[in-house]
Amino acid sequence: MKYLREALSVYFIMGSTNCRKNPIQVLKEAIAGGITLFQFREKGEGGLMGLEKYALAKEFQAICKKHQIPFIVNDDIELALEIEADGVHIGQEDEPVKTVRERIGDKILGVSVHTTEEARIALRDGADYFGIGPVFPTKTKLDARQSRGTTLIQTLRMEGYTVPIVGIGGITSENAASVIKAGADGVSVITAISQADSPMVAASVLRNIVEEEKWSEQNV
Numbered sequence: 614m615k616y617l618r619e620a621l622s623v624y625f626i627m628g629s630t631n632c633r634k635n636p637i638q639v640l641k642e643a644i645a646g647g648i649t650l651f652q653f654r655e656k657g658e659g660g661l662m663g664l665e666k667y668a669l670a671k672e673f674q675a676i677c678k679k680h681q682i683p684f685i686v687n688d689d690i691e692l693a694l695e696i697e698a699d700g701v702h703i704g705q706e707d708e709p710v711k712t713v714r715e716r717i718g719d720k721i722l723g724v725s726v727h728t729t730e731e732a733r734i735a736l737r738d739g740a741d742y743f744g745i746g747p748v749f750p751t752k753t754k755l756d757a758r759q760s761r762g763t764t765l766i767q768t769l770r771m772e773g774y775t776v777p778i779v780g781i782g783g784i785t786s787e788n789a790a791s792v793i794k795a796g797a798d799g800v801s802v803i804t805a806i807s808q809a810d811s812p813m814v815a816a817s818v819l820r821n822i823v824e825e826e827k828w829s830e831q832n833v
């Protein structure tokens with residue numbers, strides 16, 4: 614994808630269990646506020662399965678398509694292929710990067726990395742972007758690792774990695790700028806948008822922060 618770096622700016626992730634309001638409404642508001650990429654992450658206790666999961670994925674995908682927001686599926690390669698999603702995101706505990714790349718062809722492939730060695734291997738095996746986290750403590754992902762700030766993002770940039778990167782985990786409007794300053798191309802959030810009183814305002818605030826920080830970096 615030609616504009617992946619820009620598309621990563623405000624990367625909203627959500628499943629049906631992440632919202633207080635109707636998830637369809639939350640996604641529409643988030644799009645109105647200016648999210649640039651969406652990941653369907655339906656997992657954990659109470660998460661939909663089977664046909665219900667499929668139906669929600671299709672509904673989310675149709676909304677994203679209407680607004681030209683790329684639609685990424687978390688973990689579930691079968692689903693991504695079946696509905697012709699724009700891409701998938703996988704972690705170190707999921708199917709190997711190499712196999713997933715072979716299965717999805719030129720769809721977007723995001724990979725979670727936690728060390729420079731994982732980064733080297735993910736890039737070699739076909740990752741298009743890295744998700745790095747948790748940058749800050751998060752309650753959303755129960756099996757998340759210890760939060761380690763922006764250290765790995767900075768290290769990879771210092772080592773010359775130019776691959777698109779998003780920070781994830783506990784990111785809010787208070788700390789988003791520090792993630793971009795560290796070298797990320799965007800911020801990936803669940804709670805900051807899905808639990809906001811106004812997902813539209815929350816998305817818009819994050820978008821402004823990220824764009825401003827990227828713009829000021831280009832002009833130093």
Ligand SMILES: Cc1ncc(COP(=O)(O)OP(=O)(O)O)c(N)n1
Pocket residue numbers: 624626652654687688702703704705706707723724725743744745746754779781801
């Ligand atoms: C953008 C982004 N970054 C990281 C993750 C986490 O992926 P993973 O480690 O596979 O954990 P789960 O999300 O599957 O619980 C992500 N989903 N998106």
Ligand SMILES: Cc1nc(C(=O)O)sc1CCOP(=O)(O)O
Pocket residue numbers: 626725744745746747748750751752753754757758781782783784801802803804805
């Ligand atoms: C899905 C996910 N992955 C993480 C990682 O560290 O890889 S942290 C996380 C949860 C992010 O949710 P919130 O914005 O609510 O903190």
Ligand SMILES: [Mg+2]
Pocket residue numbers: 687688702703704707
């Ligand atoms: Mg995963």
